[in-house]
Amino acid sequence: MQLVELQKSIRDFDAANVAVYALSYDEADALRDFRDAHGIAYTLLSDPDSKVIRSFGILNTLIDPNDHPWYGIPYPGAIVVDAEGVITHKFFDRNLAVRAGPEQLLGAALGQSLPEPELDRVAAPDDVEVTVALDGDHLALMVQRDLVARFSVPPGRHVYAEPAPEGSVGVDVRLDASERLVRRPIVRPASEPHTLAGTGESFEVHHGVFELRLPVTVNSAPRQDAPEITIAGEVRWQCCDDEVCDLPASQRFELMVPVSAPTPPALGNSRGAAAEPNAMAHFRRMSERRRGAG
Template structure:
């Protein structure tokens, strides 16, 4: 919600195994804040790069894969819908067992009127950031030679760049990125490289920052039992 109490974003998952990451929640609340490195591109040509918005891709936690198109000044990419014979910008991720991928989220387009025909199309200009929410369920990880676990993601980007006079041929490029990953092995157990998250210790630290009560006491109160060590008193 914003400061006025208006709901600005909603997160619904089809499975209890999935949940949004802190990065996704911050992005929904604060807007686009990711810092991306500079991209070297030949003059007059569109370039792209792929970045993971987060540190570790934990099982069941949705993060965004960010695909950036760097569009030269005076050029634009097309969004849907496009006339026959033209290609819209898209990002597709190859399927993998245990890899959960949601549809790509493209930024808003702006209307652009073609000089020659007077036709108005929807376009992207400047740095175009496409977000693809994804996570894994522990069955699609790769262990590297150094022992680190990664989620290897392969995808395809498609675009067509134009200016007011000329449309270039459509481009289609493949990419592969290795994302640092953590495998979930059961309640209270999560393995990463090399220092995995200790769930009980993490909860203890979180509780300790907010109260001087013991973790067991806080959990008991959340469950509705304020005195876990005392036997229930029979009602008279």
């Protein structure tokens, strides 16, 4: 699913001149069949003895070496490197079903730079503008995308970062309870220390334009009668300057996000077996080879 979702965005990676690789312990000919079935245009890599996986130290050792054919898989994840070959970001989740989505990976590769702040100069001084949107145009099973709350704080003012001083409200995004939405801790920009001229009190704040990113995915495929998921919740903040503090503010949001139908699994049902050419044969051969290797 992650690989197919990456392919859907491959033009964006190409346009940004970011190379994409995906490595598994599959045999090369199994990857070739997968690549051809899904029109994968980026580079699929074969590590059938898990040599590369071991060299990175990410072999899943929770699996018994005799547990064929699962032994040999890595803890799935993604590593982003810059032009110099230095690792800048890593995406690994404790739930092996949760994978970084294309927008997260491309954003990381591009340094996730915010555009230059464009504050509305005619806004009333206490106006904090907030927009909430998904970074991506849909959700898919397992594939993580960021819900982005973008704040625009007028010049000369600030909002409290978390943790806020006692009695004040730090900027935050809260999602309503949802059975289907899998969420991960919010990613916050670095805050800045702020000291009040009068009292010398010091706390952490955000200025100007900044984003909170809340990684989400869905744990189930769309139902026929529900091809979308509602992501609802509330953003909250408290805006101040050195003289005046507004009352805490909040704003509800409700987004309807399409959920794409999953790529059928390679094994386990006839539809899936048909979707992945020779999947059963590859699986059997892989199992047998591993069993033979002991």
